[in-house]
Structures are given as structure tokens and as C-alpha cells.
Amino acid sequence: MSGVWVFTENKDGELLTVSKEALAAARRVADGLGQPLTALVFGQDVSAVAAAAFDLGADAVLGADDATLAPFRLEAVGPLATRLVQEREPAVLIAGGSTRGRDLAAWVAADLDAGLVADAIDLAVDGDTVKVTRPVYAGKLMADVFVTGGVQVLTTRSRAFAAAESAGNSGTAEWVAPAVTEEEIPTTVVGFEGKEGKVSLTDASIIVSGGRGVGGPEGFAPVQELADVLGGALGASRAAVDAGWIPYEHQVGQTGKTVSPDLYIASGISGAIQHQAGMRTSKLIVAVNKDPDAPIFKLAHYGIVGDLFQVLPALTAEFKKRL
Numbered sequence: 001m002s003g004v005w006v007f008t009e010n011k012d013g014e015l016l017t018v019s020k021e022a023l024a025a026a027r028r029v030a031d032g033l034g035q036p037l038t039a040l041v042f043g044q045d046v047s048a049v050a051a052a053a054f055d056l057g058a059d060a061v062l063g064a065d066d067a068t069l070a071p072f073r074l075e076a077v078g079p080l081a082t083r084l085v086q087e088r089e090p091a092v093l094i095a096g097g098s099t100r101g102r103d104l105a106a107w108v109a110a111d112l113d114a115g116l117v118a119d120a121i122d123l124a125v126d127g128d129t130v131k132v133t134r135p136v137y138a139g140k141l142m143a144d145v146f147v148t149g150g151v152q153v154l155t156t157r158s159r160a161f162a163a164a165e166s167a168g169n170s171g172t173a174e175w176v177a178p179a180v181t182e183e184e185i186p187t188t189v190v191g192f193e194g195k196e197g198k199v200s201l202t203d204a205s206i207i208v209s210g211g212r213g214v215g216g217p218e219g220f221a222p223v224q225e226l227a228d229v230l231g232g233a234l235g236a237s238r239a240a241v242d243a244g245w246i247p248y249e250h251q252v253g254q255t256g257k258t259v260s261p262d263l264y265i266a267s268g269i270s271g272a273i274q275h276q277a278g279m280r281t282s283k284l285i286v287a288v289n290k291d292p293d294a295p296i297f298k299l300a301h302y303g304i305v306g307d308l309f310q311v312l313p314a315l316t317a318e319f320k321k322r323l
């Protein structure tokens with residue numbers, strides 16, 4: 001088995017950020033192993049995506065360009081990825097930690113009875129094996145995990161790796177046929193409903209979150225205002241979501257989204273272990289809470305003891321002046 005493969009995702013002819021991060025992580029692994037990096041590019045009209053994968057450091061591109069592969073359906077992409085891995089036997093398959101990347105990794109690993117390590121925040125090479133560092137026990141510990149034997153299937157945590165940058169590479173992709181026909185795919189995608197203008201939580205470099213301390217749906221207004229002035233996304237604790245103050249898509253934590261922004265501002269959030277599980281790998285954590293003993297202050301790099309309804313508007317006004 002030889003070679004490092006990275007599964008990439010694309011939308012509107014462009015590689016997604018999560019795939020650029022996976023490409024950078026996979027490049028590091030390929031260099032460590034001294035093996036070539038191959039990017040998998042699946043979709044329709046994806047020649048520009050293949051060119052972008054070369055530009056971002058792939059040595060080779062293995063692609064499939066077919067209407068059955070766009071939009072993404074696991075029942076079409078999964079069998080294709082499995083077939084290619086079976087035929088060509090790469091040593092490592094890496095996917096970004098999006099829903100699709102995680103689905104695909106699980107599909108291939110289950111099909112091939114291979115070991116899978118999810119949620120890598122660091123990857124290093126140890127002999128012929130990749131050492132995967134991933135958080136365990138809700139992020140309280142970091143574990144180094146290895147897949148021994150067979151293809152090593154890995155997923156990366158979103159925003160744990162810097163996105164690959166243009167390396168100026170180019171090349172000629174190899175195009176293969178899909179593994180299944182439209183008739184064999186049991187699902188049909190009827191459309192997408194986009195949320196225009198909203199910053200996605202998992203992609204956001206800045207997140208401002210509110211918890212039970214905001215006191216009601218209207219209490220999210222100052223949280224949203226601070227997020228807007230910083231160009232960030234709006235997060236929430238489960239208590240606020242369960243109370244019906246904000247939709248589930250904003251929930252951060254063990255049963256919500258896992259995020260790693262450059263800046264995470266937690267306001268009116270106590271810092272329960274299940275909330276920490278989703279945000280403790282944030283690079284800079286600021287907590288605003290009126291209780292000086294709130295557990296969030298143990299995790300925060302900066303803490304402001306005070307009423308969020310005074311502190312957040314003051315921060316918003318100050319950032320407005322300075323930005």
C-alpha cells in the first residue's frame with residue numbers, strides 16, 4: 001500500500017475550505033511518508049476543481065465527472081471511493097471533517113473493514129504509520145491514535161489545520177467512470193435552501209455565543225450585534241436552544257457543532273463540560289459572565305465578570321470605532 005489520498009469537496013466549481021484544510025494536512029502526511037499526494041475530485045464539470053487541487057499541492061488528481069456525482073450523494077460517491085481504494089491500495093485516505101467527509105470516511109472504512117480515526121487536530125508520521133492526535137473525554141485529554149494494518153482512514157477537525165495555499169502546481173487529472181448508475185442510487189436531491197449572508201459556524205473564524213444568561217430570544221440581539229460587527233457567526237449553548245430561543249443549527253457542544261475559531265466569545269454561558277466539548281480547541285476564548293465562579297473562566301484566556309447586557313454593547317461600540 002502506498003500513496004496518500006485526500007477526498008475533496010466542491011461547490012459551484014470551487015474547492016470548499018474544509019478540503020483546502022484537508023489538502024494541507026494530507027500534504028504534510030505525504031511529505032512525512034515520502035509518498036505522493038492524490039486528490040479525489042468528484043462532481044460534474046469539475047475540471048477547474050481538479051486544477052485547483054493541483055495548484056494547492058496535489059501531485060495527482062483522480063477524478064470522476066458525471067451527473068450522478070453532483071450534488072453529492074453518499075450512495076454514489078461512497079462506492080466509487082471504495083472501488084478506487086480497493087483497486088489502487090493507497091496507504092492513507094484523509095477527508096475533511098464536514099458531514100460529507102465524515103460520511104465518506106465511515107463508508108469506505110466500513111466497506112473495507114479498515115481502521116478509522118476521526119477528528120484529527122494534528123497529524124504526524126511515525127515510521128509507515130500516521131500518528132493522529134485527537135481530543136477525547138470532551139476535549140479534556142488529547143490521545144495519539146494509530147491505525148495499524150490496511151488503509152488508514154482519517155478525518156480532520158474543521159479549522160484545526162490552516163488551508164493549503166497556492167503552490168503554483170499544475171498537472172493532468174486522471175478521469176474514471178462512476179461506480180453506480182442513476183437507477184442504482186436510492187436518493188434524489190430535489191433542491192437546496194441556502195441561508196444567504198449567514199456565516200457558517202464551522203467555517204467561522206470568530207464566534208460569539210449566548211447561553212441561558214441572555215434570558216430569552218430577544219436577549220440574543222446584543223450577541224448578534226457583536227457577531228455582526230466582528231464579521232463572526234452566532235453560537236449558542238444547548239440550554240438556549242432547548243428553551244426555543246434560537247434554532248439548533250447554532251448549538252455548540254457535544255450534541256451540537258464542534259468549532260475551532262480564532263476567537264470564541266461565550267456570553268451568559270456557564271461552561272458545562274458538554275459545551276466545552278464543542279469549543280475548547282478555540283484559539284482564543286473570552287468569557288462574559290456575571291458569576292466570577294462560572295467554570296467557563298477556568299478555560300477562558302480572558303474573562304469579563306459582568307452583566308452581558310452592559311458588556312456586549314460596550315464591546316460592540318468599541319469594535320465599531322476601531323474596525
Ligand SMILES: Cc1cc2nc3c(=O)[nH]c(=O)nc-3n(C[C@H](O)[C@H](O)[C@H](O)COP(=O)(O)OP(=O)(O)OC[C@H]3O[C@@H](n4cnc5c(N)ncnc54)[C@H](O)[C@@H]3O)c2cc1C
Pocket residue numbers: 210211212213214236237238239240251252253254255256257267268269270271272273274275278288289290291294306307308309
Ligand atoms: C448528553 C448531554 C449533551 C449535552 N450537549 C450539550 C451541547 O452540545 N451544548 C451545550 O451547550 N450544552 C450541552 N449539554 C447541556 C449542558 O450540560 C449544560 O446544561 C448547558 O451547556 C448549560 O447552558 P448555559 O451555560 O447556557 O446555561 P447555565 O448553565 O444555566 O449558565 C448560564 C450562565 O449565564 C450566567 N448569566 C446569567 N445572566 C447573566 C447576565 N445577565 N450576564 C452575564 N452572565 C449571565 C450565569 O451566571 C450562568 O453561568 C448537554 C448535556 C447532556 C447531558
